[in-house]
Amino acid sequence: MSIKKHVKLGLSALALSVSLNSVAAEDPIKVGILHSLSGTMAISESTLKDTMLMLIEKQNAEGGILGRQLEPVVVDPASNWPLFAEKARELLAKEKVDVIFGNWTSVSRKSVLPVVEELNGLLFYPVQYEGEESSENVFYTGAAPNQQAIPAVDYLMNEIGVERWVLAGTDYVYPRTTNKILETYLKDAGVSADDIMINYTPFGHSNWQSIVSDIKKFGSAGKKTAVVSTINGDANVPFYRELANQGIDAADIPVVAFSVGEQELSGIDTGPLVGHLAAWNYFMSVDSDANYDFIDAWVEHTGKEDAVTNDPMEAHYIGFNMYVEAVKKAGTTDVEAVKDAIIGVAVPNLTGGYATMMPNHHITKPVLIGEIQDNGQFSVVWETPSTVAGDAWSDFLPGSKDLISDWRKPMTCGNFNVVTGSCGGKAEVASN
């Protein structure tokens, strides 16, 4: 580096320190980012880390919050569930972060939960999950089952006229709980047990031949059949390939998926999958200016013209903006103050509406049903007329239908039993 450059650098640093003089007195707001950057989940979670960095960068360019800059603290829990808890402890106890954005799988969230509650942190969780949880310290910006699974089933039942159902999922807590809720829901709607087929497969299952052939058989009974898929992650690519190869057309047996988004489709040739469905609260193809701006910013941030956006990214976008608004409203980053301030905060989502933080720490979201297109995008074919508020405790599970969650004072309870009138109703019934 030449001397000239040194001088320039020194000068600009001086200028910067002068202009930021009033600000520099205060410490930056520390934002912990707890997403796996290595291991199995890196495939999904590493983009969320980049999303957070982009959002923080943008906020800093606009002057930060309350005149304070934001400082991201990135850690890598390496897709290792116990390590999530350790890294969360490191963020809260050692780095003293003001807020954490992180986690993807439910099991990693369950691992982090006691730490965040013990150290009184704030965690924004951006992925659709099985519900049956409400913590004072966690904000669930992804969909609860009533914001994704149930509207999707309603769509198939009422608009498509589906009478026979295959519930296919990966063998872990989210699909099992969701399918339990859906099974009760379908039976309540008058579907007989013979018309429901439930199938679980291990993580990363790659040999779908006989299952797809079974689905084909199940669907040839003269009643309109659909597959509700909670198949997760890597197993989807071979599953969709097998569907295409065995010639299952979306017009005959549509598959509606809850875990397949733009990012998962970017690994598949979607030509043969046109018409299969997914239910989310956001699609990259949504026609709104906020969304186009977000995509432009994302393409610029990643430097890749073909970078895709997806639903959990939108959830972080909403969650981050809610946090910003709540801190502004509270005038401080103090955890208690932010927790109180954030309830009722409404920020724009990317689909042209608003998301509001509800007292149960879930948010309002529109539910969209999209059909897969040949360019790896979804075309929205149906959406709920208004936004749906997330329900922490499902109305379709025996142990949880009497529970409500309300973190406003004076109730301040995550599992209030409306029948017994006491806080601390049975919570663990549904999660197995």
Place this chain on the structure above:
Amino acid sequence: MGITGSLSRLLLVCLLLWPAMATAQVDDSEAQQLLTALAESSFAEKKDVVNRIAGSGDERARIWLEAFAANKLARIESTGQFVIVLSNRGRDWDVESATTGESLGEVSRRDIDTIRVNNSLRSELESILSVIDLKSPNEDSRLTAARALRGNVDDGLADQLPDLIEAETASDVRLALTEALAIYQVEEQGDRSAVAVLSGSLNSDARAALQNAARSDDPALAAAANKALESIEQKLKFNRAAETLYFGLSLGSVLVLAAIGLAITFGVMGVINMAHGELIMLGAYTTWGMQQLLPGQPGLALILSIPAGFLVAALAGIAIERTVIQHLKGRPLETLLATFGVSLILQQLVRTVISPLNRTVITPDWMSGSVMINEALSLTLNRMYVIGFALVVFAGLMLIMRKTRLGLEVRAVTQNRAMARSMGIKATKVDILTFGLGSGVAGLAGVALSQITNVGPNLGQNYIIDSFMVVVFGGVGNLWGTLLAGLSLGTINQLLEPWAGAVLAKILVLVFIILFIQKRPKGLFPQKGRAAEG
């Protein structure tokens, strides 16, 4: 579909019977009006508009409808002009005018309103287009059209069908049309004589029609339908058995491919290589890389990946052997740990250098879809190629081990290293070549797997346990054992899966292997003689 629908189809049929009429073109204001109606109506109303377009007699109708079905008919927001999207990737889309066909260059995605289509409209469009195709001079497209009609015949078309059947020359097409008509007659008119036509059919729409008829109030019809269903069930049983066998063989051949490289490195050389899965992954990534180098020629790239994948994995394998394994000779536990470390390094390397996301490997046309043996039994093509490929690789390896100098030396070194060396065989060179060969074969497995599963950093992990299972079950050091073990484990798994579920089937197979190993610790084909004791 209402009367308008049937009428428009009649019109459409007429239109194609007299090509002279087809040159008609509605004027542009009317075209604009039709397309505007399509753009602005709800999904339910779009059905009528589609039929109006089909019945308009405009020669561009087919282009519009095809574009609409592909979700590529759109309107420019700022100008109100209707366009057909030629390429819909990225933020700017290539479009041409829907009315004049003139290219309009790239338009920002923000400014394009796609006219949305859904599944039910798409199948409606398909049946309208297939009515057109019924008149096609090409027999294949007539057959596809006739097959698509089954279960989709309406009143208007039903009147036309007898004449079409009469005029049809190809027997396949005629059969499909007859079935289409019979399904309509059974479903809509409860016609008992039509049941007989369907009694031998394996088509799912025919079966669905019969199943509905079997539940009908007319006892005579129900009885006839039940009888027809019985005969179909008989045929289906045989087909399902054949299908399960095919599934088993194809899963088995995947296992054989994944395990056969290990059978050499672990079985013959006795090296526990936990990075074997990652060598498979390298082969799969080579296929992806080849397809990136040769865009637009996925087939050629795939064929070239066979030698390339072999080389890449073999070189990686030799590097691992030279740097890690040779220093740990005779210390299996350390080898296991060290190669496990290598596997993690390779995975993270791919994540960091390429991407943590899965890569798209395109399946060439000649490998996608399935061969239809009959209507109830179709064999997926990609799996068939994998079965063939596994057998070729196996035969090749057998030849190398039995008929070449290298094979002879390998066998000599594994049987008695000291003796072989004193006979002048360079044991180190043989080690390198053998490990390279085993690794290269893992690369070949990766090339094949790229066609049936994800190409991502985790690809190898999913196969390492299965590979060891196959090798141990087959008998360490025996290639025939690996082949037989792979195929039989695959078949057992697929036999169990329909009634036990995928998770339980896998567990049962493992339990079976544990019990088997208890009885016969050396696997299916134990090595005999003094070599086995060493």
